[in-house]
Amino acid sequence: MNKNETINGDTLPVLPLRDMVVFPGMVVPVLVGRPRSVRAVEEAMRGDRRLLLLAQKAQGKEDPQPGELYDLGVEAEVLQSVRLPDNALRVLLEAKERRRVLSFSKASSWMESKSLSLALTEPAAPALEPATGALLRLFEEFVRLNPRMAPEAYQNASSVAEPGRLADLIAPHLSLKVPERQKLLETLDPAQRVAALSAALATENQLLNLQRQLQGKVRKRIEKGQREAFLHEQMKTIQQELGQRGEDLNEARELRQRIEKLAMPKEAKEKALKELTRMERSQPMSAESTVIRSYLDVLLSLPWGKHTKDRLDLKNAAKILEEDHAGLEKPKGRVLEHLAVRKLVDQLKGPILCFVGPPGVGKTSLARSIARAMGRKFERISLGGVRDEAEIRGHRRTYIGSMPGRLIQGLRRAGSFNPVILLDEIDKMSTDFRGDPASALLEVLDPEQNNAFSDHYLDLAIDLSQVLFITTANLLYEIPGPLRDRMEVIELPGYLDDEKIAIAQRFLLPKLLKAHGLKASQLDLDEGVLRQVIREYTREAGVRELERQMATLCRKAAKHVVDKGAKAVFKVTLENLSVSLGIPKFQKDETEREEQVGVANGLAWTGAGGEVLSIEVTLMPGKGALVLTGTLGDVMKESAQAALSWVRSHAASLGLSKDFYTRQDIHIHLPEGATPKDGPSAGIAMATALASALTGRAVKRDVAMTGEITLRGNVLPIGGLKEKSLAAHRSGIHTLIIPRKNRKDLDEIAETVRKDAKFHLVSSIEQVLELALEKKKATPKKGGRVEVPAALKWTGDATQAWA
Ligand code: ADP
Numbered sequence: 001m002n003k004n005e006t007i008n009g010d011t012l013p014v015l016p017l018r019d020m021v022v023f024p025g026m027v028v029p030v031l032v033g034r035p036r037s038v039r040a041v042e043e044a045m046r047g048d049r050r051l052l053l054l055a056q057k058a059q060g061k062e063d064p065q066p067g068e069l070y071d072l073g074v075e076a077e078v079l080q081s082v083r084l085p086d087n088a089l090r091v092l093l094e095a096k097e098r099r100r101v102l103s104f105s106k107a108s109s110w111m112e113s114k115s116l117s118l119a120l121t122e123p124a125a126p127a128l129e130p131a132t133g134a135l136l137r138l139f140e141e142f143v144r145l146n147p148r149m150a151p152e153a154y155q156n157a158s159s160v161a162e163p164g165r166l167a168d169l170i171a172p173h174l175s176l177k178v179p180e181r182q183k184l185l186e187t188l189d190p191a192q193r194v195a196a197l198s199a200a201l202a203t204e205n206q207l208l209n210l211q212r213q214l215q216g217k218v219r220k221r222i223e224k225g226q227r228e229a230f231l232h233e234q235m236k237t238i239q240q241e242l243g244q245r246g247e248d249l250n251e252a253r254e255l256r257q258r259i260e261k262l263a264m265p266k267e268a269k270e271k272a273l274k275e276l277t278r279m280e281r282s283q284p285m286s287a288e289s290t291v292i293r294s295y296l297d298v299l300l301s302l303p304w305g306k307h308t309k310d311r312l313d314l315k316n317a318a319k320i321l322e323e324d325h326a327g328l329e330k331p332k333g334r335v336l337e338h339l340a341v342r343k344l345v346d347q348l349k350g351p352i353l354c355f356v357g358p359p360g361v362g363k364t365s366l367a368r369s370i371a372r373a374m375g376r377k378f379e380r381i382s383l384g385g386v387r388d389e390a391e392i393r394g395h396r397r398t399y400i401g402s403m404p405g406r407l408i409q410g411l412r413r414a415g416s417f418n419p420v421i422l423l424d425e426i427d428k429m430s431t432d433f434r435g436d437p438a439s440a441l442l443e444v445l446d447p448e449q450n451n452a453f454s455d456h457y458l459d460l461a462i463d464l465s466q467v468l469f470i471t472t473a474n475l476l477y478e479i480p481g482p483l484r485d486r487m488e489v490i491e492l493p494g495y496l497d498d499e500k501i502a503i504a505q506r507f508l509l510p511k512l513l514k515a516h517g518l519k520a521s522q523l524d525l526d527e528g529v530l531r532q533v534i535r536e537y538t539r540e541a542g543v544r545e546l547e548r549q550m551a552t553l554c555r556k557a558a559k560h561v562v563d564k565g566a567k568a569v570f571k572v573t574l575e576n577l578s579v580s581l582g583i584p585k586f587q588k589d590e591t592e593r594e595e596q597v598g599v600a601n602g603l604a605w606t607g608a609g610g611e612v613l614s615i616e617v618t619l620m621p622g623k624g625a626l627v628l629t630g631t632l633g634d635v636m637k638e639s640a641q642a643a644l645s646w647v648r649s650h651a652a653s654l655g656l657s658k659d660f661y662t663r664q665d666i667h668i669h670l671p672e673g674a675t676p677k678d679g680p681s682a683g684i685a686m687a688t689a690l691a692s693a694l695t696g697r698a699v700k701r702d703v704a705m706t707g708e709i710t711l712r713g714n715v716l717p718i719g720g721l722k723e724k725s726l727a728a729h730r731s732g733i734h735t736l737i738i739p740r741k742n743r744k745d746l747d748e749i750a751e752t753v754r755k756d757a758k759f760h761l762v763s764s765i766e767q768v769l770e771l772a773l774e775k776k777k778a779t780p781k782k783g784g785r786v787e788v789p790a791a792l793k794w795t796g797d798a799t800q801a802w803a
Helices: 003-008 035-046 126-145 152-158 163-173 178-186 190-242 245-261 266-281 287-301 314-324 329-344 363-374 389-393 406-414 426-431 437-445 481-485 497-515 527-537 544-564 577-581 634-649 680-695 721-730 740-748 751-756 765-772 797-802
Strands: 010-017 027-032 050-055 072-083 089-106 111-117 352-356 378-382 420-424 453-455 460-462 468-473 487-491 523-525 570-572 599-606 609-621 626-629 664-669 697-699 703-705 735-739 758-762 773-777
Touching: 010 027, 010 035, 010 072, 010 089, 027 035, 035 050, 035 072, 035 089, 050 089, 050 111, 050 178, 072 111, 072 178, 126 152, 126 163, 126 190, 152 163, 163 178, 163 190, 178 190, 245 266, 245 287, 266 287, 266 460, 287 406, 314 329, 314 363, 329 352, 329 363, 329 487, 352 363, 363 378, 363 420, 363 468, 378 406, 389 406, 389 437, 406 420, 406 453, 426 437, 426 468, 437 468, 437 481, 481 487, 497 523, 497 527, 497 544, 523 544, 527 544, 527 577, 544 570, 544 577, 599 680, 599 697, 599 721, 609 680, 609 721, 626 634, 634 680, 664 680, 680 697, 680 703, 680 765, 680 773, 703 765, 721 735, 721 740, 721 751, 735 740, 735 765, 740 758, 758 765, 765 773
Parallel strands: 010 050, 352 468, 352 487, 378 420, 420 468, 523 570, 599 703, 626 664, 703 735, 735 758
Antiparallel strands: 010 111, 027 089, 050 072, 072 089, 089 111, 453 460, 599 609, 609 664, 697 773
């Protein structure tokens, strides 16, 4: 095509464009539908395929007139034309050069225009370089910001050197309105075009930036909303799965409130809150959270901040002790003294009260009375059988089911931080411990240390200094030494029959009647019968068994009343007693006790109080063996050896042959094998029984003895004289042989017992034998109960010596 021809104007079919402005260099697909336009394209196709593209000024116009078209457009070549079924055409156009309209002419059915080419040969324009550079940078930004732009667009642009062409290449990408585009098209000066385009592009970029920010925000907002919705949804599912979480959250909240409210010391509160946080973080059903939950349960259930107000009114205390107990004058006095000191010294750092005595003598009930008198809560902790330190201090919190120690549990049950806590049977604890409960207990009982008692489970220092501890034991000597040192021992040795009767009438009977729903008038139980019950159905220092037997009578009475009506009276008499209680378990010993050879009455001190033990010795032909039977401990066996050695070394003075033992075996037996017996105090009784058996001289009936024996025949003092003398009294023995060194203990013995019996104080075994053995050899009685040991009938050297 010859460009020079265009100077005079070229006539080309006109294709009006409704809503676009095409720039030179563009290749655009256009849908041609209007009949005049279709004709124009057809006309072009018939010729050299050239068209003049002109934008409409009013886009809505269906059939624009020459004045309604811009008079500057571009020449285009039809690259392709496809006819569509509705007679429309789809054409692909390549825009070539700018043209200005000179005139319009109306060919038959399409529009034609004579126009002038404005194609300029662009000079190299180094002066424009900064401007084009800026334009390119703006375009680069535009491509980056505009998601619809392919990155290659920038690459293509950057390879174009001429500013005008560059502008034409970039302009179509801008989202400008038709008039603005047209204006750019009409800006013929490349420099101006670049400048105008740059301005437009900058605005465009700003808009894009803004849009992007907005989108970011919106997206974020949407994302956040979605995220939350998603999480909520997930949480709901988890909650449903576990059916739990909601409760847990509530629980945690409640626990927090409780912790805040409780009057805990700072350290404990911090610990509790820390554990709570740990619990919240852990899986609701996990082992960890279970462990923490029960820990908090324990910790929060301690009686934080709760203290009862002490009443230290001695008159009132005396009254209450009197109300609750018959007798026990001495212990009551000691208790009152203790309280008096407490009253004077605000915080008593002194010893702990320890009640020592057999079961059923009122130790627990005395402690309970003290609590009542002082207006404190009472809690009993049984230490019997405790052998592990962990029972006192608790287990470390490492597994499910670990627990605090008994003290903390006791405190929890008591419901105040200053209760009276009775540590029951501390002697039983020490007997078979493996860990060291005693040392833990030492800490508890030491006023210097117990304001910060550490329980392994709680892992916190707990102040026990406000607690009034009272301990009990059956046997003083079984309490571990260091513990005993901290205690003020108050002995309750046991009761005499009369005291028991008083207790039974004043305390046990009313209590039992009430427990069995009986009226006093419905059970007739007089003093004589009670005495019979005590003598023949019980043999004890305390009143436990008595209470049990009386309970049996109450049950019988209850049945009687139910059978016979409320008016009925259940009368217990000496005669019908055995109908209710069965055959008497203990017959009165006096009748039984006759003079015997080789049998002596020893006195033992056991956990159940004092006891009369009969010690039997039998001789048999043999080679001098010593046989011991009857559940004897080591100490007792040694006592037996010592007794035998003494007898052997005094064979001559006893009238025995020097080598009597070489031909005989000696069997020492202590009946009632079930009760373990130990302790040295049966020494003189064993020596007496031995001497009796060997000499054939009977032991006087009605004599009981206690004392340790040395090899030299000296008699050493023993413990538990009070209990032993009571036991002898119960058994109807009136002569007691006791070590001289125990004289001081005589004052402690109940008046009744002292008056009733004769006490012989001895310091050597010779004195014992003198008192206990009959002067003459016994002669066997036919049908009588005196048994002559088998060895006596045996003729041998030994018997000769007795002759
Ligand atoms: P312990 O603790 O010494 O084994 P308890 O204190 O349990 O004995 O006493 C057993 C029962 O005997 C209780 O019912 C108690 O009330 C009663 N009891 C013991 N001694 C007396 C007493 N002196 N006066 C009134 N009741 C007593």
